[in-house]
Structure formats: structure tokens, C-alpha cells
Amino acid sequence: MNQMLEHSNGHMNPVLRGIVIAVFAVAARGSGEPLSHDAGAISKAEEGVKSEIAVAAADPNRPVYHFLPEARWMNDPNGAFFADGWYHVFYQLNPYGNQWGHMHWGHARSRDNVTWEHLPVAVWPDTAKGEHHCYSGSAVQDGDGNWQLWYTSVSGIGPDFSVPGRFNGQVMLKPLDKDFITWGKTTDDPVRKPTLPNDIDGYGWDNYLRDPSFFKTAGRTFMLLGITGTDRVGGNVAPIYEARNKALTEWTYRGKMTDYAWDCPQMIPFGNQWMYVITHDPAPQWSVGTFDPTTAKFAKEKEGRLDRSAEYMTVSFATDNLGRHIIYSWIHPTKGSGWANCFALPRVVTLGEDGHPVQVPVPELAKLRGEHIGVKDLTGTRVLDVKGDTLEIKAVFENADKGASGLRVRRSEDGKRGLEIGYRGGILDVFGTAVPIATEGNGKALTLHVFLDRSIIEVFINGGKQTAAKVAGPPAGDLGIEAFTDGTCSVDVWQLRSIW
Numbered sequence: 001m002n003q004m005l006e007h008s009n010g011h012m013n014p015v016l017r018g019i020v021i022a023v024f025a026v027a028a029r030g031s032g033e034p035l036s037h038d039a040g041a042i043s044k045a046e047e048g049v050k051s052e053i054a055v056a057a058a059d060p061n062r063p064v065y066h067f068l069p070e071a072r073w074m075n076d077p078n079g080a081f082f083a084d085g086w087y088h089v090f091y092q093l094n095p096y097g098n099q100w101g102h103m104h105w106g107h108a109r110s111r112d113n114v115t116w117e118h119l120p121v122a123v124w125p126d127t128a129k130g131e132h133h134c135y136s137g138s139a140v141q142d143g144d145g146n147w148q149l150w151y152t153s154v155s156g157i158g159p160d161f162s163v164p165g166r167f168n169g170q171v172m173l174k175p176l177d178k179d180f181i182t183w184g185k186t187t188d189d190p191v192r193k194p195t196l197p198n199d200i201d202g203y204g205w206d207n208y209l210r211d212p213s214f215f216k217t218a219g220r221t222f223m224l225l226g227i228t229g230t231d232r233v234g235g236n237v238a239p240i241y242e243a244r245n246k247a248l249t250e251w252t253y254r255g256k257m258t259d260y261a262w263d264c265p266q267m268i269p270f271g272n273q274w275m276y277v278i279t280h281d282p283a284p285q286w287s288v289g290t291f292d293p294t295t296a297k298f299a300k301e302k303e304g305r306l307d308r309s310a311e312y313m314t315v316s317f318a319t320d321n322l323g324r325h326i327i328y329s330w331i332h333p334t335k336g337s338g339w340a341n342c343f344a345l346p347r348v349v350t351l352g353e354d355g356h357p358v359q360v361p362v363p364e365l366a367k368l369r370g371e372h373i374g375v376k377d378l379t380g381t382r383v384l385d386v387k388g389d390t391l392e393i394k395a396v397f398e399n400a401d402k403g404a405s406g407l408r409v410r411r412s413e414d415g416k417r418g419l420e421i422g423y424r425g426g427i428l429d430v431f432g433t434a435v436p437i438a439t440e441g442n443g444k445a446l447t448l449h450v451f452l453d454r455s456i457i458e459v460f461i462n463g464g465k466q467t468a469a470k471v472a473g474p475p476a477g478d479l480g481i482e483a484f485t486d487g488t489c490s491v492d493v494w495q496l497r498s499i500w
Helices: 039-050 053-057 363-368
Strands: 024-027 072-083 086-094 104-110 117-123 133-141 147-157 163-175 183-185 210-217 220-226 239-243 250-256 263-270 273-280 283-292 297-305 312-319 325-331 347-351 357-361 369-387 390-398 404-411 419-424 427-430 433-436 446-453 456-461 466-471 480-496
Touching: 039 117, 072 104, 072 147, 072 325, 086 117, 086 133, 086 312, 086 325, 117 147, 133 163, 133 263, 147 210, 210 263, 220 263, 263 312, 263 325, 263 347, 273 297, 273 312, 273 347, 283 312, 312 466, 325 466, 357 363, 357 446, 357 456, 363 369, 390 404, 404 446, 419 446, 427 456, 427 466, 433 466
Parallel strands: 072 133, 072 312, 133 210
Antiparallel strands: 024 250, 072 086, 086 104, 104 117, 133 147, 147 163, 163 183, 210 220, 220 239, 239 250, 263 273, 273 283, 283 297, 312 325, 325 347, 347 357, 369 480, 390 446, 390 480, 404 419, 404 480, 419 427, 427 433, 446 456, 456 466
């Protein structure tokens, strides 16, 4: 979903308020219709991006190994999937400005989640039909294994149609080629004939439902939707549908999966456990529990924040041929000229022994490593013999509970400035973001895995048990690194190459 407030003067059937709706069979529109593809709209969007590339490329704050479009505004990752050896990721894109608006879906693919190939815009609004935004959504395979994309069709109001006026429904696209480069909508009028309209159950969803996502279990396919909860629509609930046919063109409304929801819901499977992720202020929130396909209900057992920073946003995920669940997110607000926002580093997510998520950067990132230095048995404070703003740092602090331990990155030559990642008394302070964390083992160790990419800094703590993705804007000449500890530590630093 997008960072906007939605307003509606619609109403809900009062008989249905506060109760679970009976199951309705929903015949989706668009079945059997030829696919609609607007090459002109896509070409226009591509030109809008290209016109700003030179400005973006000249910005010294622009990251070099975090994925982002060639220029312009991006936000939510959408529809991530893995097929034929490629990771495909889509994302919300404004090709005509460096701020939110005119939502399209950008598209990129990668063999390794490190180097990326920009592809043509995949999803475009049918402005002639009154559609002004293609909001977030997901990818899913139908019963025959064919990939689909789904998004939320939105009509806007205001002088530039930037204010959401109506959420029309969910729209399905199918690929027009075997490489998933070009996509076609299964309806020629997403405003009046969306694949799954929002007002089909008699419930007052029409101006609220968005961000379709999908998961499968027990031979069933479910669609989960995001919603801005209000009293008018029965509270902050998670509407869930079940597919009635292999083509995913007919759906049954199953009620409310759980009693809390918001933007871009995702259900990630871990054996008989599920991690339900939603994005609500300030950051993505996770819940681990069980899902009963018979009742279509999720039972929460544990919960927390996926990242401790308020700058780490919505997620999409793909499961690859190794069975890894790889999550993609975006970092906002960034400090850019000609570009706005970027993806966080792709993360492999698992569940730890405590049932909480553990996130680590994809190990393939190691192929970007260049020059290396290592320091062992460091005590006290030391400025390391390395400089840079595109670095990977691994630090292990022993006896970290003895006092203070940590790093100062982007340190000025005189030591008067720097971004401190400092641990004291059970709290790691990532230059203003507090992360509760316990030291580990008999050595009371703290481990930090830090990625510096110009204005973007990501910190993975104790093997990914906690994370913090941050945006910073230190002076360009502040490139030093300082380690400090009241115990002992070892530090390894690599220069990282650009992915472009």
C-alpha cells in the first residue's frame, strides 16, 4: 500500500456490522477475455524515468549496491517470485516525479539477488478509463503452475489525481511471453470490470480493500487483503478469500482471518507455522502462529517488529529453488536528487529456536567484496586503517557486557563527527534507534554485520536476531571507522563494488 491517507464517505450495511459475514461465492470478472496491454503507456512511463537518469546518477548520496530504479520515486516491493533461475521483483514506481504519485509497477530480475537487470514497466494505470494508480499486490501461480500478477486498481481525485478517491478492486495480469517481461491485464476496464470487485459481498469494502497477497496450504489457495481499519468497516480486520477454481478467477469470501491488519499483508510458511507480516506505523510487524484452512483463521502465538528502524517499510517475498524465503523491502525516506528510496538488501528469513524470525543478508553479496583488512584482539579505542562509504563490516565483541562496545562509522578525520553503533547495558543504539539485544555464549559476545552504502546503512545483530536499516547524511568526506570496546574485539572490513 502507499503512504497516503484514504478517505471515504461510503457506508456499510448495518446488519453486517461487527459480525462475520456468511460465505459468498464470487465469480470474478474478466475470465476468458483477451489480455490488454498498452505499449504506449509503458513507453511513456519509460521515457519519464529516462529523463531523470543523469540527475540521479550524479547524486553522491545514491547507493551503489542497493537495488533501485534508474531514476524517480519507488516504494513498496510487489509480486516477488522465482522462476526459471530468475528472481523477479516488481515495485511501486512514479515514472513522472521524485515523489509519490502515478503509481505503476517497475520490474527487475536477477540471477543472484546481487546484480539486477532493469526491465520494462510491467503494470500501468489505464488513465483513459479513469484508473490513476496501480497499487501494491503480489504474484501467485494458478492451479496449472502459471504465474499471475494481481494489483489494486485505484481512481484518484484532485488536480493530479494523487488523492485516492475509489478503490475499484483487484486486477489480474498474465505474462505475454515465457520470460515474464511483458504482461497483460485480464480486463480492458479495471475501473468498472476489475477481476475481483471490492463491493461484491455487501460489505463496505469498496474504498478500503487493497494489496492482494496469496498463500497456499492443504491444496487450497487463499487471497489475503490489506485494509485501513475503521469502525465503519468492522474494525482493523484481515479479509480473506479462497479460490474456487484452478484459474483463480472465482473466489469465496471466508470472513476475517484475524482481527488486525494494515498495508501489504504477507503469509510466509515455516512448516506448520506461519509468519504473518503487515506494515503499520512505524515498521513491519510480524506474528508467528498457526493457520486453519478449514476455518480460514490465523492464531497468533508470538509477535514483534521485523526491523527496529522506522525507515524499513513494506515487504514482499519469494521462495527460491533452494527453499529459501527471501524478503524484499524498501527504505524511506532517503536523501536523494533525481531518485527517491531504494530496496533494502534482500534477506533470507528463517525462524530461530525461540520461534522468532532471523534475517541475514543473502550470502551471494560476498561476490561484491574487494580489498580486505582484518584486526584481531583489539582493546580500547582504535581508528582503523580503512576508509570508505561502500563497505561491509563484521565485528565480534567479547565481554561486551563489561562496559561499552561498538563502532563509529562515517567518522570525520578529527573525530568530532561519526555515526555510532554502540552497545551498553542490553541496548544497542544505532545512532538514535534503540535495539534491545542480549549478549551470547560464555564469552558474552555481541556480533555486528554492517553494510555502508553511501546514505544507506544496514545493521544485522547477533546473526540477524535483530536488524536496523537506517538513512544518514554525513558529509561526503567523513569516511573513517573507529572500533571501541571495554572487552576485546575483532573486525573485518571489505570494500564493496557497485552492482551496476
